[in-house]
């Protein structure tokens with residue numbers, strides 16, 4: 454390119470909407486507006502396709518996080534599945550190897566790729582080692598992802614069929630796990646009744662054990678909402694009335710629980 | 717009128733060279749899908765950028781309603797999904813856009829890999845690219861916790877457990893991530909801060925470097 458043809462030389466007095474130079478000789482064209490407008494066609498199709506997908510696929514929201522429900526089967530977002538799955542193959546101390554050494558080595562290989570595959574050859578078939586490694590990595594990642602997903606589905610399906618999992622997703626009052634833990638209104642008669650009847654499952658301080666945590670339940674439920682739920686119970690997980698049948702005692706417990714407004 | 721305004725500004729600030737430089741640089745035929753359809757693989761980087769722009773925009777709108785504390789986060793997301801006008805669409809864009817970004821970044825990286833475009837003189841840009849890749853993954857990891865539902869909570873707990881396995885530094889990394897003994901209020905606020913302040917800042921800086929280097933070295937020639 455001679456210096457008079459260099460686009461940068463002409464900048465200061467260049468007309469703003471100049472057409473192309475040398476365009477038809479070798480198919481080059483200016484970035485803007487020529488190329489960008491054409492590329493925008495691809496971009497527009499991309500965005501429209503994306504929006505259609507978004508409109509057709511609603512995003513859900515699970516039940517609120519419950520740190521006490523360790524029976525929940527965790528699953529990372531799909532693009533971390535291969536890592537998650539890979540870790541399953543390192544038993545015991547191998548986890549150090551799997552969770553640390555392998556990722557670090559792979560990362561370093563990736564970062565320093567230009568100095569590892571240093572030859573000037575660019576065609577994939579002229580550098581078979583690099584190409585084969587990458588193809589292998591892609592196959593491994595796809596397989597691990599598929600495997601992780603299949604195993605996760607089996608696990609979730611299995612526990613749902615088992616039926617007795619204490620998944621709390623169906624609870625009427627999702628308590629919000631308050632940070633303050635002190636019991637409230639312990640002078641009410643319902644307090645002693647609760648400690649005698651319910652604390653075995655819901656904890657002396659409402660912290661939950663077999664049954665879910667009830668701290669802060671007064672924030673989300675009133676006494677009149679609680680009473681029918683307690684009376685009915687959750688057979689077989691919780692007997693009707695928690696084992697109590699006396700109506701006025703149940704009312705007292707419900708009154709006391711509705712005062713548990715821990716924040 | 718527009719032209720006069722432009723000229724007035726240009727007389728004072730001489731802005732024409734700035735954008736002329738970008739506008740006039742030539743795009744070679746081998747990367748132009750209008751010349752050869754198979755060249756669409758060279759669009760992957762640009763499409764990644766496009767989807768990142770939509771992520772930033774939808775994220776900005778989500779942050780108008782999202783509340784990063786453990787009592788309200790879940791309900792604010794519920795509110796966005798069910799009450800806010802078009803809230804479910806904006807949330808859908810951000811949710812699916814996250815996956816699409818990962819896919820596009822990966823495809824772009826494969827394009828660069830298989831065309832050997834990371835070789836001299838573009839080594840540094842490859843390194844910047846790998847960093848960008850990790851930033852995008854970090855966006856995904858931190859964003860996953862924000863809705864504060866069961867899936868979010870337990871995935872993050874497991875992630876923190878895995879981080880703890882790292883020899884010697886493990887417990888510190890875990891503490892840095894979680895901010896306490898268990899995933900909780902502190903984790904949510906720090907993931908939020910990382911997701912909306914730290915990572916975008918790093919992303920924009922690295923993208924600037926990425927584009928500058930592409931401009932300096934030019935796109936790699938035909939193979």
Ligand code: HEM
Nearest residue numbers: 758759761762764765825833841842845846848849935936
């Ligand atoms: C955050 C996401 C990224 C964006 C928005 C982005 C954007 C772009 C764009 C627009 C180009 C111009 C060529 C093309 O479109 O193919 C490009 C080139 C390039 N990218 Fe990226 N990129 C990203 C991530 C990456 C990653 C993860 C890598 C590799 C690890 C990478 C390595 C490169 C290299 C080496 C070039 C020069 C290629 C050549 O000269 O042919 N980039 N990038």
